Amino acid sequence: MTVADERTTAPAAKTPPPAEPSRFSLKHPRSRIAWIRPAVWLPLVVTLVLLAGLWHWGADQLPYLLPPLSDVGSSLSGNFSYYVHNALVTLGEATAGLGMGFVAAFVLAVLTSELPLVRRAVMPIAVVLNVTPLVAIAPALVVAFGFGPMPKLIITGLICFFPILINTATGLRSVPPQVVQVYRTLDAGRVELLWHVRVPNALPYLFAALRIVFPLSIIGAVVAEMSASGSTSGLGTAISVASSMNQLPVVYASIFVLALMGVLLLLAVTLVERRVLHWHDSTQ
DSSP states (O other): OOHHHHHHHSOOOOOOOOOOOOTTSTTSTTOTTGGGSHHHHHHHHHHHHHHHHHHHHHHHHOTTTOOOHHHHHHHHHHTHHHHHHHHHHHHHHHHHHHHHHHHHHHHHHHHHHHOHHHHHHHHHHHHHHHHSOHHHHHHHHHHHHTTSSHHHHHHHHHHHHHHHHHHHHHHHHOSOHHHHHHHHHTTOOHHHHIIIIIHHHHHHHHHHHHHHHHHHHHHHHHHHHHHSTTOOSSHHHHHHHHHHTTOHHHHHHHHHHHHHHHHHHHHHHHHHHHHHTTTSGGGO
């Protein structure tokens, strides 16, 4: 074989792959400044403008149903401390009730995943409790616990209880049998298997439930304030009082604050999930 033949048969040199653009470059798929691209923010802006136009048209056609947006803004800016105070009360009830429901649901999820007898005894009652209209039992809770915050916390906790229980129990029981068998061959106890295998496997399911129940806790607190007697503060009480006095700007301003609180809570849960589950495919 001649030198010319060797040159013609030699494999072509591989070209190096292109370097990945910087995280601060707009060409990066997960750029930190991607929000400045019109394709990211323009659809939302157009949607908000259309909704504002529809609201303005509805306020002209149905003034007894929708107040002008300027009146809602004036109510927010003129009584800012009033809305902040009531929002903090509702937020405190929502987070406290959610904490109570989370602890109870997580403990029961662990018990039902480890003890089939507990699962057969508890799950039917949890399903019945989930389909029970909690507004109907609010007066009974007031009679049992008085006019303090406890009835509101119980209603909020019950609303958040079932999604956390079902998702966490599903995650705890969905560990692949091969993984469980490997740990058992290493003489891992039930507690070690729970802590090192089942709980990490249940975290994606748990955060999926939290993305639902964090905004849902705000709804639960508002429902509790409206249905439980003795409420003197909170956005639910503000909506009830303003509705009885036909103060539509106050009603819609309170609803706007509630929606903002729900969005912020959902954003906080999402950020925590990305930090905790950075290893999971759901956050990629």
